[in-house]
Amino acid sequence: MQQVKSEAFVTGARVVDPRALPVPLRTPRRRNFINLGHIWVLHRKIIIRAAAAAITCVGIVTIYEVRDHIGLGASTLSEIAQGGVARAGFAIGEISISGQALTGEQAIFDALGVEPHTSTLSFDAEAARRRIAELPSVASVSVRKTYPGDVSVVITEKVPVARWRVDGVTFVVDAQGEQIGEDKGAFGELPLVVGDGAADDALPMIRALNQYPTLAKGIVALSRIADRRWDMIYDTGLRVQLPEQGVAQALKSLDTYQRDYALLDRDVTIVDLRVPDVVAVRPTKHDEETKKP
Template sequence: MQQVGSKAILAGAQVIDPRALPARIREPRRRLRNNVGRTWVLHRRRVVRIAAAVMALVAAGVLYQVRTPILDGATALRDVGLGQLGHTSFAIGEISITGQSLASEQSIFDALGVEPHISSVSFDAEAARQRIAELPAVKTVSIRKIYPGDVSVTILEKVPVARWRVDGVTFVVDAEGEQIGEDHGAYGELPLVVGDGAADDALVMIRALEQYPRLQDGLVALSRIADRRWDLIYDTGLRVQLPELGVAQALHRLDGYQSDYQLLDRDVTQIDLRVASIVAVRPTQSEEEDEDK
């Protein structure tokens, strides 16, 4: 290999001012690429953070614009999901009702408002409780959902204090005189009151009679007369007429006559106590006396 000395290289060289050399022509695209590359190398982390912030702002703006369709879609999915639950393991299958005697199971079930295929998740227990509480015989009610698909209803009914017969129908009434159900023979031990307005004042009269056990022997009904006063009706057909005022005193006098003279066991059809100072009785008339009249 032949070596060429520096003198040989410089033999044809010319001295030129560097400023006279032509400048390199760079294309704009190449310049932009170079600037981007330099920026990426020098400020990579900052660029990534700025880009992420911009993307987050853009995504938030997009979500805000489509918020209504998204909410509508979520609601629809929820409804579909609940409907599917109603058809599967969360469908209400068994309803237990306890504590009722006057209120019928059918009336309670109707007030529950359980429709076919409804799920225990979507069943509104509080609304159902309020509807059942409006039934005449119900004092309090509690409803418990037992997942996945059972409902328990516990009833506490009002206490009946008397039977009220009106227009051929016998109702059971509470202490307020409110009808809480019909008597179908299960409450025969309760006092029977008859007449218009009898239910309203029944409890007062029943409590007054409780002080005199002798007067309750053979008593079959309390009859309200013109919504003003009471008559006692016994199984022998005897009728005791009580005053409008001073009932307690009249009962005390009657109890004394029964204790001393067994007046209620005598052959009389009527005892009139409406005048405080007089006890009037009407003897039972024989058939001959009836014919003479």
């Protein structure tokens, strides 16, 4: 042990034997506090991480338990905010729609998704445009909002090429044979096709027939037979049976016979062109009966 000169002691100090000093009494509470202090010093990082993990778990469980209430509260706040914005003069008041003929206005309104208190600030024009574009008769559409409260919808519809009658209902179809709306009498000038597969193959047949206006006159329907060939049905009851292959050549021959012999104006019920270079006809029954002796 190092010796210290007496001059180094504070004035009045004296040398005391440590063994003679009193021992402080430590209560159980103090001992536990000291032990916790030792644990904190030795394992502080682990304790902090464990506490953070516990707090996170409790938070997740709490949010999960009250998720419905949170969603309801958020929805309520959103509605309150919407109403406030609407009352401030930004409520959608006028919706203008143009370009529709086959598309029902109610279908367009439903796709817009405008509610009584919807404001122009919160109205998602792009989302509304995508919903309207999914309607069967719509080829393209633009949706614009004009502040403070106007929405403009401009629709370009698909081009109808024919009417297709199936199960007693007549639809308007486009060039691909897709139904784009129900015909309610506004498209009577379009060719009528009937039969399974008629809509899918209507356009090539219509284009081929359009090259011969004389043959197209008086046709009431084009009938698809077994989804393989066509019959032309005239308003006189005449049926012209076309071949499965070589329709263009058959129409050309029929046009020649009509020009030279007025074949379509004669008293026949069927003109059969299914065999190449052969024209077969079936006279009406009363002609056959008059020829009997």
